[in-house]
Amino acid sequence: MADLQAALANSDLIHDRATLEAAIVRMSARIHDDYVGSVPLYITVMHGGLPFAGQLALELGARGLDVEFEYLHATRYRGATSGGELVWKHRPATSLQGRRVLLVDDIVDEGHTLAQIREWCREQGAAEIRIAALAVKVHDRCVPGLAADYMGVEVPDRYVYGYGMDYQEQGRGLPAIYALKD
Template sequence: MTSQTHPLAEALSQSDVLFERAQLEPVIAGLGQRIDQALQGERAVFLTVMNGALMFAGQLAFAIRTDLEFDYVHATRYRGETSGNELHWLREPVADLKGRTVLLVDDILDEGHTLKAVRDDCLTRGARRVLIATLCRKRHDRLVEGIDSDFNGVDLPDRYVYGYGMDYHEQGRNLPAIYALR
């Protein structure tokens, strides 16, 4: 599916703006303060889930005052398909997680399959605890058991969303707002 098959301009004309950047910035600042309180000065591993969390993670990192060690992961269950089960690593964490707190940062908690698999992998690698920070979470009843955000910015309706790191057929990640198709 290419941008020619799914033009971003057409999607934007058929979408609603849910949150503008100006609305999200104070929300992210508040998440940073809450994370500082939870870490209580502990130097955690800030583990960004690529590609979607890149924009949010950068802003969140600046909002956290506690010193952090940075790493990232890139994992997928889909491998170009619309569904999948087995986690496929494109890049595993490099930082030593043993005995550490991991702050797992992702753009969205939708159903949670991939995020749960990455969280469980961090624990298998010896993380003492994994705290999950998401920019947004969809409101629906399809969330897999045993996963949720410890820190979440905004809740979204159960619609196709994109922008602010989330993509519309690999386009629009750098849009400075969260959009939802009508």
């Protein structure tokens, strides 16, 4: 197993907890305005999306927006640093037919996993699918047509971890986002 403390010593702090929490508050205002009068199906993408999704849900609730919770677990990484074939570990049990769906995930990197998840939601009959991502990686390699509808912060095109994102299956609970030094 990799040494998380060694990774932290070789990383830059990109966004601290206060910055991330302020970004989540800003996002909640936009999401509230877009969903007022409806109860969206709020699908957390596990595992990475969990810390962000919990914080965002509380902010939406504080604004008076109710959401119906659901989750999915699909991965292309399985502990590796590069993605492979999409593996479904859990699909939502709630029907997506005719629903407004909000996918909540930690990061939009190249977007391959989210693109496949979004396509699956379309196949299930979702009326609308939007993406809320805590972080968006800055580069030009994203899947065409895939973008976060709601974004918290931008991160550099480096290996990032913390606040749900892992460093070799560690560090998801760090209350900040770090990037390994080049």
